[in-house]
Amino acid sequence: xxxxxxxxxxxxxxxxxxxxxxAFTKDIAERLQNKASSVTVMLKKLAEKGFLKHEPYYGAKLxxxxxxxxxxxxxxxxxxxxxxxxxxxxxxxxxxxxxEQMEHVKSEKLIDKLxxxxxKPHFDPHGDPIxxxxxxxxxxxxxxxxxxxxxxxxxxxxxSETTDGLLRLxxxxxxxxxxxxxxxxxxxxxxxxxxxxxxxxxxxxxxDVSHHLQVEKGKP
Amino acid sequence: xxxxxxxxxxxxxxxxxxxxxxAFTKDIAERLQNKASSVTVMLKKLAEKGFLKHEPYYGAKLxxxxxxxxxxxxxxxxxxxxxxxxxxxxxxxxxxxxxEQMEHVKSEKLIDKLxxxxxKPHFDPHGDPIxxxxxxxxxxxxxxxxxxxxxxxxxxxxxSETTDGLLRLxxxxxxxxxxxxxxxxxxxxxxxxxxxxxxxxxxxxxxDVSHHLQVEKGKP
DNA sequence: AAAATAGATTAGTCTTGTCTAATAATGAGG
DNA sequence: CCTCATTATTAGACAAGACTAATCTATTTT
Ligand SMILES: [Mn+2]
Ligand SMILES: [Mn+2]
Ligand SMILES: [Mn+2]
Ligand SMILES: [Mn+2]
Numbered sequence: 001x002x003x004x005x006x007x008x009x010x011x012x013x014x015x016x017x018x019x020x021x022x023a024f025t026k027d028i029a030e031r032l033q034n035k036a037s038s039v040t041v042m043l044k045k046l047a048e049k050g051f052l053k054h055e056p057y058y059g060a061k062l063x064x065x066x067x068x069x070x071x072x073x074x075x076x077x078x079x080x081x082x083x084x085x086x087x088x089x090x091x092x093x094x095x096x097x098x099x100e101q102m103e104h105v106k107s108e109k110l111i112d113k114l115x116x117x118x119x120k121p122h123f124d125p126h127g128d129p130i131x132x133x134x135x136x137x138x139x140x141x142x143x144x145x146x147x148x149x150x151x152x153x154x155x156x157x158x159x160s161e162t163t164d165g166l167l168r169l170x171x172x173x174x175x176x177x178x179x180x181x182x183x184x185x186x187x188x189x190x191x192x193x194x195x196x197x198x199x200x201x202x203x204x205x206x207x208d209v210s211h212h213l214q215v216e217k218g219k220p
Numbered sequence: 221x222x223x224x225x226x227x228x229x230x231x232x233x234x235x236x237x238x239x240x241x242x243a244f245t246k247d248i249a250e251r252l253q254n255k256a257s258s259v260t261v262m263l264k265k266l267a268e269k270g271f272l273k274h275e276p277y278y279g280a281k282l283x284x285x286x287x288x289x290x291x292x293x294x295x296x297x298x299x300x301x302x303x304x305x306x307x308x309x310x311x312x313x314x315x316x317x318x319x320e321q322m323e324h325v326k327s328e329k330l331i332d333k334l335x336x337x338x339x340k341p342h343f344d345p346h347g348d349p350i351x352x353x354x355x356x357x358x359x360x361x362x363x364x365x366x367x368x369x370x371x372x373x374x375x376x377x378x379x380s381e382t383t384d385g386l387l388r389l390x391x392x393x394x395x396x397x398x399x400x401x402x403x404x405x406x407x408x409x410x411x412x413x414x415x416x417x418x419x420x421x422x423x424x425x426x427x428d429v430s431h432h433l434q435v436e437k438g439k440p
Numbered sequence: 441a442a443a444a445t446a447g448a449t450t451a452g453t454c455t456t457g458t459c460t461a462a463t464a465a466t467g468a469g470g
Numbered sequence: 471c472c473t474c475a476t477t478a479t480t481a482g483a484c485a486a487g488a489c490t491a492a493t494c495t496a497t498t499t500t
Binding site: 024026036040 | 446449
């Protein structure tokens with residue numbers, strides 16, 4: 001049974017591999033607010049325990065066992081986030097840190113019952129998929145909003161950075177998971193984008209924002 | 221901010237002082253499944269941090285600060301137990317260990333919202349009082365069932381030992397918090413007691429069981 | 441190709457929390 | 471008052487997880 005710190009390291013590797021194709025010491029350290037040297041030591045231990053392969057100087061890859069653990073941890077994290085937002089009335093910008101703690105509570109029964117209680121949700125409050133008990137993730141095809149062109153009709157599927165600032169900015173513009181938008185114009189100069197929600201008037205989004213919005217095709 | 225282990229020690233001292241009038245090293249160790257020597261070290265540290273007074277060889281007493289912390293921890297523990305039973309459908313014999321972990325999640329907002337979500341309950345699934353946000357406990361006058369005499373009408377208010385075995389035994393006899401009983405006879409030989417629930421026929425309870433049931437006066 | 445830089449690793453230290461073994465204090469019975 | 475069993479404390483060891491400082495590797499720049 002991995003310790004809390006081990007779990008967090010495994011999850012960091014998993015997330016980095018999701019986002020790119022490599023999990024480097026420095027990036028893991030940054031994510032966990034640790035020093036790189038501490039991460040190196042941890043990676044060596046996790047490699048010995050069979051959760052990952054550590055290729056010194058070239059980062060880490062998860063083994064099947066490591067991936068399985070990571071998926072369960074991600075499942076717990078996202079189920080708790082869902083609980084906090086749907087049942088306790090937290091804002092979507094307030095749940096990350098708390099879920100970061102709750103995900104480490106050890107009880108399979110707890111997660112089974114929580115999952116059932118929430119209605120076996122497939123997505124968390126940020127639109128991220130929740131792996132099922134077996135670790136299976138329902139796949140969707142999404143693209144970043146900043147890769148869309150004028151005239152595209154889209155629906156916000158997920159926010160890929162859950163920093164408080166971004167989430168509150170989205171709140172202030174009335175953007176949330178499920179919101180439908182039409183891309184009116186993309187400005188080459190700064191990459192900003194004018195979008196129009198189904199109801200309401202158009203406004204502009206900076207590239208910083210549109211880059212972190214995952215969208216799926218919407219109907220015109 | 222106390223660590224998890226510090227919190228557990230403070231709570232153990234609190235509970236022992238509730239049950240008797242002293243918290244000795246050995247009993248704390250037993251409760252926490254640690255060795256006495258480890259507890260001594262911890263008590264010294266907690267005394268330095270101002271949570272308690274440690275009188276070597278005579279046990280520990282909480283300071284006001286320590287009592288405040290203990291009450292908040294007890295609050296969190298019992299709120300989570302309530303959540304697990306009332307919302308997730310756990311049995312009352314299954315929640316202790318999980319709540320033992322959840323109580324350590326650090327977030328004041330979480331507990332406020334959980335409390336509101338549960339309807340600001342005053343008692344947990346075992347009938348134990350839940351301190352409010354300020355640490356105030358609603359007092360009741362209860363007595364142990366084994367101190368009752370033939371003819372007494374009582375209502376089960378709390379179970380003072382939450383071992384799985386006892387709770388399941390109570391389940392099997394249909395006894396729970398709020399059940400009303402009439403004491404029919406007390407047998408001097410073994411201290412066992414015949415009781416009759418409001419509806420249903422009478423049965424016998426051993427002294428081991430009646431000793432752990434807290435009751436309040438019921439109507440005849 | 442050499443040098444510079446960024447990143448990674450190693451070595452050694454510290455803190456926390458636990459243990460075992462040795463020693464000491466307390467309180468009860470004789 | 472002495473002895474003994476119980477309980478508590480101290481001392482010393484260890485493992486986990488973090489850090490800093492020193493060293494090393496890979497890659498980019500000159
Ligand atoms: Mn975490
Ligand atoms: Mn999320
Ligand atoms: Mn606990
Ligand atoms: Mn309880």
